[in-house]
Amino acid sequence: MAAANRDAFWAPSSKVNPDLARERESATFDVRELTHIIDGSPDRTKRRKELENLLYSEPVFRDVGRLSMERDEIYEQGVLKSIKLFEWSRKYKWDDDDFELASRLANHDISMSLQHAMFIPAIERLASDTQKAKWLPRALHYEMIGTYAQTELGHGTNLMELETTATFDPERNEFIMNSPTVTSMKWWPGALGKSSNTAIVLAQLIVKGKNHGLHPFLVPLRSMEDHTPLPGISVGDIGPKMALNCIDNGFLIMKNVRIPRENMFMKNAEVTRDGRFISRGVDKANYATMVLVRVKITRWAFESLSDGATTAVRYSVVRRQSSLKPGERELQVLDYQSQQYKVLPALAASYAFLMTNRSLHRLYDSVHADIMAGNTKLLAELHCQSSALKAYMSEVVVQLLELCRQACGGHGYLASSGIGLLCASSAPLVTVEGENSVLYQQAARYLMKQVAKAVVGDPVASGFQYLLTQSSSDRPDIRIQNLADCGNLDTLLQVYQRMAFSVVTGAARKLQMAIESGVEQHVAWNNNMVSLIQAARFYALHGIAKEAGYFLATPTLTPDQFELVRAAELQAMAKVRHDAVPLVDAFDLHDICLHSALGCYDGNVYERLYALAQTSSLNKTQVHPAYYKHIRGLVKDGQKQLRQQSKL
Numbered sequence: 016m017a018a019a020n021r022d023a024f025w026a027p028s029s030k031v032n033p034d035l036a037r038e039r040e041s042a043t044f045d046v047r048e049l050t051h052i053i054d055g056s057p058d059r060t061k062r063r064k065e066l067e068n069l070l071y072s073e074p075v076f077r078d079v080g081r082l083s084m085e086r087d088e089i090y091e092q093g094v095l096k097s098i099k100l101f102e103w104s105r106k107y108k109w110d111d112d113d114f115e116l117a118s119r120l121a122n123h124d125i126s127m128s129l130q131h132a133m134f135i136p137a138i139e140r141l142a143s144d145t146q147k148a149k150w151l152p153r154a155l156h157y158e159m160i161g162t163y164a165q166t167e168l169g170h171g172t173n174l175m176e177l178e179t180t181a182t183f184d185p186e187r188n189e190f191i192m193n194s195p196t197v198t199s200m201k202w203w204p205g206a207l208g209k210s211s212n213t214a215i216v217l218a219q220l221i222v223k224g225k226n227h228g229l230h231p232f233l234v235p236l237r238s239m240e241d242h243t244p245l246p247g248i249s250v251g252d253i254g255p256k257m258a259l260n261c262i263d264n265g266f267l268i269m270k271n272v273r274i275p276r277e278n279m280f281m282k283n284a285e286v287t288r289d290g291r292f293i294s295r296g297v298d299k300a301n302y303a304t305m306v307l308v309r310v311k312i313t314r315w316a317f318e319s320l321s322d323g324a325t326t327a328v329r330y331s332v333v334r335r336q337s338s339l340k341p342g343e344r345e346l347q348v349l350d351y352q353s354q355q356y357k358v359l360p361a362l363a364a365s366y367a368f369l370m371t372n373r374s375l376h377r378l379y380d381s382v383h384a385d386i387m388a389g390n391t392k393l394l395a396e397l398h399c400q401s402s403a404l405k406a407y408m409s410e411v412v413v414q415l416l417e418l419c420r421q422a423c424g425g426h427g428y429l430a431s432s433g434i435g436l437l438c439a440s441s442a443p444l445v446t447v448e449g450e451n452s453v454l455y456q457q458a459a460r461y462l463m464k465q466v467a468k469a470v471v472g473d474p475v476a477s478g479f480q481y482l483l484t485q486s487s488s489d490r491p492d493i494r495i496q497n498l499a500d501c502g503n504l505d506t507l508l509q510v511y512q513r514m515a516f517s518v519v520t521g522a523a524r525k526l527q528m529a530i531e532s533g534v535e536q537h538v539a540w541n542n543n544m545v546s547l548i549q550a551a552r553f554y555a556l557h558g559i560a561k562e563a564g565y566f567l568a569t570p571t572l573t574p575d576q577f578e579l580v581r582a583a584e585l586q587a588m589a590k591v592r593h594d595a596v597p598l599v600d601a602f603d604l605h606d607i608c609l610h611s612a613l614g615c616y617d618g619n620v621y622e623r624l625y626a627l628a629q630t631s632s633l634n635k636t637q638v639h640p641a642y643y644k645h646i647r648g649l650v651k652d653g654q655k656q657l658r659q660q661s662k663l
């Protein structure tokens with residue numbers, strides 16, 4: 016599509032779909048005020064608008080043509096977007112919030128996303144002060160373009176079994192980096208394939224024949240002159256993915272690559288000139304970057320879900336299909352209760368996840384500040400909360416985005432709906448930064464320790480006080496006698512705490528019984544893994560309805576109370592339905608950011624679907640070359656055979 020058409024495509028139209036307009040006229044609250052709350056403040060809304068103007072004045076960020084691009088083009092466009100953001104960040108001295116906001120406005124569709132998502136944060140968290148003074152300026156001025164290379168072809172979850180080695184050579188005061196086996200090659204790190212010239216490599220530290228475990232090392236990959244791989248380095252792209260194809264996730268094989276001893280990150284441990292290994296801080300301090308990204312992922316979960324909810328809600332009020340009563344006007348599909356059940360949980364969860372991310376980020380900032388000051392007391396609780404919430408929120412996002420796609424019928428299956436790409440881009444959130452079932456277990460492990468403390472009356476961590484407040488009575492004793500009770504947040508909190516108490520202590524009891532029966536700890540753990548993972552999972556009424564079993568199988572709700580909750584849930588959906596459009600409008604997503612013919616602000620869905628169809632590469636010619644190469648022959652043969660048959 017020519018640049019001019021591209022500009023026209025996203026320009027907001029003065030003609031707004033009448034159904035959508037009517038929904039906006041009947042809002043029961045001030046949308047702008049809610050937008051300020053979502054952004055964090057009026058100033059942050061203003062800042063977002065400034066950044067939208069900056070980004071969307073650049074053709075590369077309006078990429079309508081994106082729908083029919085080859086991977087190389089997609090990658091190059093992602094590089095160009097990265098460079099633009101990096102240049103603006105340096106020129107306007109953006110802070111982390113501005114950079115993260117700009118990345119979001121670019122849909123994180125930037126090839127070198129790891130520079131700010133992991134590479135710079137890892138230097139800030141894992142390097143000594145001397146190393147930070149040396150490396151941070153080079154990373155912030157983008158001389159070093161980097162990645163975080165931990166996962167290998169053979170291992171992603173089990174860090175203890177990573178095979179890459181860093182062997183100290185006291186003769187030359189260097190480390191020798193090696194990928195000793197095919198499964199040891201680094202595999203997956205973002206921007207590793209073609210973009211990065213430097214990597215933070217996690218490797219087993221070998222000093223005088225002894226393995227001191229996993230440590231981070233700064234490894235130059237490519238020449239700063241001409242970007243060719245350095246001696247001993249074999250690096251490349253691992254191939255196309257379901258989405259996120261602007262990112263060159265790569266492989267790295269190192270054969271006797273030598274780096275100076277000073278290239279071992281030395282905040283938490285070091286090897287002295289004479290080959291002595293010294294450990295500082297807590298054993299898991301080197302895992303700090305992963306905790307940060309898990310917290311970021313809860314923010315990305317909110318962003319993806321609010322995108323999907325906006326598209327599905329707006330389309331569901333524009334789309335009219337079928338009538339409840341013959342002869343009546345076709346219904347807006349959002350008036351079908353089944354459509355509300357598909358779409359409104361995504362809207363509700365978007366708001367819940369926004370607030371949850373904010374709360375988790377506050378915990379992270381507080382604990383990170385403590386850790387930087389040498390106090391690691393709350394690290395374990397942060398690890399538990401970040402693991403459980405990253406796992407739960409990414410799992411729910413993937414499920415609810417698929418429901419949003421299904422709610423858009425056939426058009427939801429078009430790339431121009433934007434929602435398929437959203438599903439595919441968000442899909443890896445259940446895997447990256449710790450696969451969900453693994454992270455749930457990390458949380459469960461911490462929960463079991465809290466139960467053990469609660470049982471003997473020892474103090475438990477702040478987020479787990481319910482383990483002390485809930486009684487272990489085997490009969491439901493929560494006051495839910497009418498619909499009004501179901502709308503009382505304190506009552507709902509009590510319902511969840513009672514259920515959580517029952518499920519968590521139930522898992523602990525099963526685990527304890529297995530161990531007391533003589534089964535080894537790790538076997539007992541595996542045999543009870545589903546209960547333990549459930550103990551680490553749970554949002555209000557819909558959450559109760561969806562997980563009925565856990566609320567009915569534990570002394571939490573009676574069947575009658577559960578039915579009240581279900582009725583309250585449907586009543587709440589009907590209420591939310593009235594304000595569904597103002598509630599998604601409050602996310603205030605620019606059409607370019609939303610990138611959807613179905614979700615555009617003016618609701619001119621059909622005109623935009625047709626306009627985008629014109630950009631299909633198949634429509635470059637009226638008759639596609641494939642006709643002349645293949646179809647014509649087939650038709651001519653058919654005609655010939657029919658003529659021959661008619662003569663018989």
Ligand SMILES: CCCCCCCC/C=C\CCCCCC(=O)SCCNC(=O)CCNC(=O)[C@H](O)C(C)(C)COP(=O)(O)OP(=O)(O)OC[C@H]1O[C@@H](n2cnc3c(N)ncnc32)[C@H](O)[C@@H]1OP(=O)(O)O
Pocket residue numbers: 123128129132163165166171172173174175205299302303305306308315319394395398440441446447448449450453457460
């Ligand atoms: C549209 C959507 C937006 C899209 C945006 C995309 C743009 C950017 C694109 C991508 C960005 C994402 C990049 C992703 C980068 C990666 O994936 S990096 C690699 C991530 N890999 C992992 O997370 C590995 C997962 N595995 C582990 O963390 C560990 O192996 C384990 C925790 C599973 C096990 O740890 P291990 O040490 O092997 O054994 P344990 O005995 O379980 O743990 C020992 C104790 O250490 C505590 N602990 C473990 N981890 C941490 C931690 N991170 N922090 C603090 N403490 C930790 C654990 O609780 C144990 O403590 P106790 O002994 O006291 O119980």
Ligand SMILES: Cc1cc2nc3c(=O)[nH]c(=O)nc-3n(C[C@H](O)[C@H](O)[C@H](O)COP(=O)(O)OP(=O)(O)OC[C@H]3O[C@@H](n4cnc5c(N)ncnc54)[C@H](O)[C@@H]3O)c2cc1C
Pocket residue numbers: 129162163164165166169170171172173202203204205259264443446447448449450452453
């Ligand atoms: C888009 C994307 C970007 C990525 N970016 C990076 C990056 O920048 N840097 C980097 O280092 N890595 C990166 N990764 C790799 C990512 O961190 C790993 O894929 C992830 O840690 C899971 O490891 P794995 O793929 O080896 O799966 P495995 O660990 O082999 O697990 C496979 C499956 O086995 C099961 N499983 C494994 N262990 C357990 C267990 N203990 N209990 C129960 N079930 C288990 C789970 O079902 C899991 O899905 C990226 C991956 C993707 C998809």
